[in-house]
Amino acid sequence: MSDQAPLVEAKEIGKDFPSPQGGILHVLKKVNIALYPNEIVAIIGPSGCGKSTLLRILAGLIPQTTGEVLYQGQELHGLLPDMCMVFQSFALYPWMTVKQNIEIVLKAARVSVEEMEKKVTEAIALIGLVGFEEAYPREISGGMKQRVGIARALVRNPKMLFMDEPFSELDAFTAETLRSEVTKIWANKDVNPSTILLVSHDIHEVVFMADRIIVLGMNSTSVRGIIENKIPRPRDYRSADFLKLVEQVHDTYGHIEAPSAEPKPAREKAGRPLLSVTPDTILGLLEYLNRHGGSQDIFKIGPETHQHFDKISSVLQAAQLLDFIDIVHRSVNTTEKGKGFLTANREDQHQYWKEQLLTLPIFAKICDALKNAPEHSLKRSDLIGILKEEFPHQDPALQWIILIHWGHYGHVFTYHRVGKYVTLNNHSANK
Numbered sequence: 001m002s003d004q005a006p007l008v009e010a011k012e013i014g015k016d017f018p019s020p021q022g023g024i025l026h027v028l029k030k031v032n033i034a035l036y037p038n039e040i041v042a043i044i045g046p047s048g049c050g051k052s053t054l055l056r057i058l059a060g061l062i063p064q065t066t067g068e069v070l071y072q073g074q075e076l077h078g079l080l081p082d083m084c085m086v087f088q089s090f091a092l093y094p095w096m097t098v099k100q101n102i103e104i105v106l107k108a109a110r111v112s113v114e115e116m117e118k119k120v121t122e123a124i125a126l127i128g129l130v131g132f133e134e135a136y137p138r139e140i141s142g143g144m145k146q147r148v149g150i151a152r153a154l155v156r157n158p159k160m161l162f163m164d165e166p167f168s169e170l171d172a173f174t175a176e177t178l179r180s181e182v183t184k185i186w187a188n189k190d191v192n193p194s195t196i197l198l199v200s201h202d203i204h205e206v207v208f209m210a211d212r213i214i215v216l217g218m219n220s221t222s223v224r225g226i227i228e229n230k231i232p233r234p235r236d237y238r239s240a241d242f243l244k245l246v247e248q249v250h251d252t253y254g255h256i257e258a259p260s261a262e263p264k265p266a267r268e269k270a271g272r273p274l275l276s277v278t279p280d281t282i283l284g285l286l287e288y289l290n291r292h293g294g295s296q297d298i299f300k301i302g303p304e305t306h307q308h309f310d311k312i313s314s315v316l317q318a319a320q321l322l323d324f325i326d327i328v329h330r331s332v333n334t335t336e337k338g339k340g341f342l343t344a345n346r347e348d349q350h351q352y353w354k355e356q357l358l359t360l361p362i363f364a365k366i367c368d369a370l371k372n373a374p375e376h377s378l379k380r381s382d383l384i385g386i387l388k389e390e391f392p393h394q395d396p397a398l399q400w401i402i403l404i405h406w407g408h409y410g411h412v413f414t415y416h417r418v419g420k421y422v423t424l425n426n427h428s429a430n431k
Helices: 052-058 098-108 115-125 142-153 172-187 203-208 240-258 279-291 298-305 309-321 334-343 346-356 360-370 380-390 395-408
Strands: 008-018 024-035 040-044 064-073 083-086 161-166 196-200 212-216 223-229 295-297 325-328 329-332 377-379 412-414 423-426
Touching: 008 052, 024 040, 024 052, 024 223, 024 423, 040 052, 040 203, 052 161, 052 279, 098 115, 098 142, 115 142, 142 172, 161 298, 172 203, 196 203, 203 240, 212 240, 212 279, 223 240, 223 380, 279 295, 279 298, 279 309, 279 325, 279 329, 279 346, 295 298, 298 309, 298 329, 309 325, 329 334, 334 346, 346 395, 360 377, 360 380, 360 395, 360 412, 360 423, 377 380, 395 412
Parallel strands: 040 196, 040 212, 083 161, 161 196
Antiparallel strands: 008 024, 008 064, 212 223, 295 329, 325 329, 377 423, 412 423
16 A cells, blocks of 8 residues: 555445335445555456446545545545546447547547647557547447547546446457556556556456455445555466465455355345346356366356356356355355256256246245236236336346246246236246
């Protein structure tokens, strides 16, 4: 940690979102972090833990519910000065050339034509866009588009650069190249940015780039650990020190994912959204675990199956929601229900799935609504309304797709696409 005064501080930051029913969704709780000059800080944590929300609060894009944000010791009101942001999506204007996409932020700042030409030329050279000035976004690759986004941020010469999963949509090689280039730009003390704040879900990425790694938890919505990274630069992904720190971050991350071996009671499932994971994907996870004796280290699954940790995390959360697995710290274990689901014949697998679906409050609620509806039928719009009430901070269209897919696999109900209504299957109505 720097011995200098912090540029930005978050003190006891909390963020709540109200639900339509009058309840409160706690996204962040008593978060305390500080950003110092001449450092790269990374925020990492499970999907939905509030990483991007915290980034936006620090940037002044959204207000916190409790606590305060300080900029150079003074309470922040409005946007954070001396800061520019790079987003996950490239956010380029498709009708503008590369050069015009970079110029637009200087025009908004009313920079003179001469100064603008100088700054844009420097930014294009700095980020490796020479020769692509007149190209349109549709004519360049994803990596080049993100270079434009980075150049557009750097052209303002900001003291701080905030990056929200900037490399997640790129292939591995391009992402690795851009990480190195951004780190080299930051290391050049003759130019800004002095401080970079990076939100990421990639553990190797944060170990490569960051001086400090802030790990957020899912259930407590607070900081679960701050890890100092003292590995000298340039860093080698294959070095013993690098892999040791990756393991340390894994351990901190792992304690977040599952603090208990006990199956979650049904009441704890209320408000937990459905995950975009197919039954066959969960069967694939169970088959993988079966090949390892029914248990595996949570952080070995991704590398061995060539999947990103966020993707694995979604599959694990879905399987755990349905009580097909338990997770104890870093150990993923198949439950008896999971073993039964895996070894059953195809028709019995549908029955296992249905039984577990009906332990989920949203399915129980919808089945009750269908039982009490005329002809056990409800319109799609009625069910969308139920989903909005149950999951006010989720995309109802996506929750609808998952609901229908999961319900169809479990033979719980049938969706009639032409009439856009759902009917309860006879055997479900008699449950």
